[in-house]
Amino acid sequence: MLGLGHDRILMYHGTPAADAAALERQLRLVRLAFPVVPLEDIASGRNKNGRARVALTFDDGLRNNVGVAYPILRKLGLTATFFVCPGLIDRACWLWNHEARERLKTLSAPALAELAASVGGPAEVETFIDWMKTLKIAARRRVEETIRAATRGFKPSREQHEQFDLAGWDELARLDPHVVAIGSHTMSHPILTSLSAEETETETRDSRQTLEERLDRAVTIFCYPNGDLNESALASARRYYRSAVTVERGTVNGNADPHLLPRYAANPQRTRRLVRRMVLG
Structure with a gap:
């Protein structure tokens, strides 16, 4: 049955306009089944009352997350975390x-x-x-x-621009912090296992510093690009962030490592699949 056991974290990526209606329907269903809470609540274990909760995350800092997902979140009274790569914004690059x-x-x-x-x-x-x-x-x-x-x-x-363009600084700055928390996704979205320890340190450290300086808000949560990590990446995440999320599937139990938090991949067009994963694991 829905609501069993442990907290869950959902992982979205792009949210093009064509998926807006499906995304809203899916989030309404999620809201009916679970309390939707800030990711920081699940990462820290705070405000836990025995009922399983859900946190929403959107990776890559895409403009369609701001233009499509954000209004839906506001409309439904939900919160989410957007993971952003600040090094790509000024260069107007895609991932x-x-x-x-x-x-x-x-x-x-x-x-x-x-x-x-x-x-x-x-x-x-x-x-x-x-x-x-x-x-x-x-x-x-x-x-x-x-x-x-x-x-x-x-x-x-x-x-393609609608699908892959990144949100700009002005767009990110206008996001209501009560609705969207900003998380770090490294400076430039490299596969961290392809980097030296020094390069990994720079990507993880400078991302938080840049986001906090440009957006004037705290950035305490990290997301490993592609979910790939090694000892250097994990050590850097522990050094600069309170918690970090992976792409490994699973629920968040009381013994979860806050820097290795699992997530369920979510696609607005595959609600039945998402429900099966969240209920059955």
């Missing part, structure tokens, strides 16, 4: 994996195979992106440049 994927999709099969062979990667878009995630940061950036060179005519469509 590297979003850009690489969309560029690769423009290539013909022979052109993709040729590019893949030139860098030693697989000749299928999604497996290529997954392969890039395994590379050390310098090698991954070289592959990114190879992709850009092969797709010089790439110009994002209006739909």
Whole structure:
């Protein structure tokens, strides 16, 4: 039955306008089943009254989270945490994996195979992106440049801008802190296991510092990009944040490590799947 046992954390990513109605329906259902509380309450265990609770998180700091999800949260009286990569905002960049994927999709099969062979990667878009995630940061950036060179005519469509553009500083600053908490998602969304210990330290430390300076609010929660972490990443998260979330599936029990909090992936178009996961684990 709903409401069993332990707290849950939901993980959303992009929320394009086409998903707005489905997202609202899904959040209404979640609200009926569980009290929706700030992530900090679950991370710290505070205000626990014996009933399972839910916290909402949105990764990557996308503009559609501000334009689509935020008004729904306000309308329903819910709170959430938006995880942001401040190093990408001033550069008006997409997340590297979003850009690489969309560029690769423009290539013909022979052109993709040729590019893949030139860098030693697989000749299928999604497996290529997954392969890039395994590379050390310098090698991954070289592959990114190879992709850009092969797709010089790439110009994002209006739909792609809606899907992948990041929120700007002014948009983030206008978010009501009673509705949305800001969390750190590193400076530039690297795979932390691809970095040196010093690079990991910089990405985790500087992200919090930049967000707090630009938004004038406390940033105490961290999100590991892609869920990948090692000892250096965990140590840095412990050093600079009160808690951190992963992409591992599960509930949050009383013995949970506050820097290894599990989450359930949520998709507005897959409510039945989400309910099964949240109820059955």
